[in-house]
Amino acid sequence: MDADTALELVKKGAALLFLDVPQHTLFGIDTQIFSVGPNFKGIKMIPPGPHFVYYSSSNRGGSDFSPMIGFFIDLNPSEVIVRKWDPQEERLVKVPEEEEERYSQAVKSLEFDKYLGPYTLSQYGEWKMLSNYITKSVIERIGNLDGTHK
Incomplete structure (x- = not known):
């Protein structure tokens, strides 16, 4: 994909910004699943519409995993969803509204x-x-099965 097309997809696509997710956590969206690395902060270039997001935390070595947690979202063009990892609950939680707006602008400015x-x-x-x-x-x-709402 050429650079101009990629930039256009980054700007028009939605993004999920997930902060402080521990390394080795399994993270998935739709039919795609990833193992979180040290620099992971989320996914970009997501087409608008319905999506299923799911994750499973692991022990430090990445050999044992908790049950999957998942939820459906309906994303708009250029929308940014921000969540932060709660280490006590081992799940993603909403951030305060003003913090979400600040992070959202940072994602949009690349x-x-x-x-x-x-x-x-x-x-x-x-x-x-x-x-x-x-x-x-x-x-x-x-409703969202993880107990949070967009």
């Missing part, structure tokens, strides 16, 4: 760009087929 992994667009078609009936109203009706 300050976190090198710490955000790109959404694998080649797998998006598969996710679109799987999530064909998941709409914003369905997501609102079931």
Whole structure:
């Protein structure tokens, strides 16, 4: 992908900024799953629409994992969702509104760009087929299973 196309996708796509996620945590979005490395801060270039986000924390060595926690979100173009890792509860939690706005602006001005992994667009078609009936109203009706709301 050329640089201009990538920049356009970064600006128009949504982003998930996840702060302080421990290394070796399994993190996934839709049909994609990753093992968190030392520089991980989230995912960028996410197409607008419904998505399923899930994660599982691990022990320090990355050999034992907690049960998966997951939730549906419906993302708008250029939207940034900010969550922070709570080490006591071993889950992602919302940050205060003013902090979220500050981080959101930093993501939009590309300050976190090198710490955000790109959404694998080649797998998006598969996710679109799987999530064909998941709409914003369905997501609102079931609520977020992790207890937080957008």
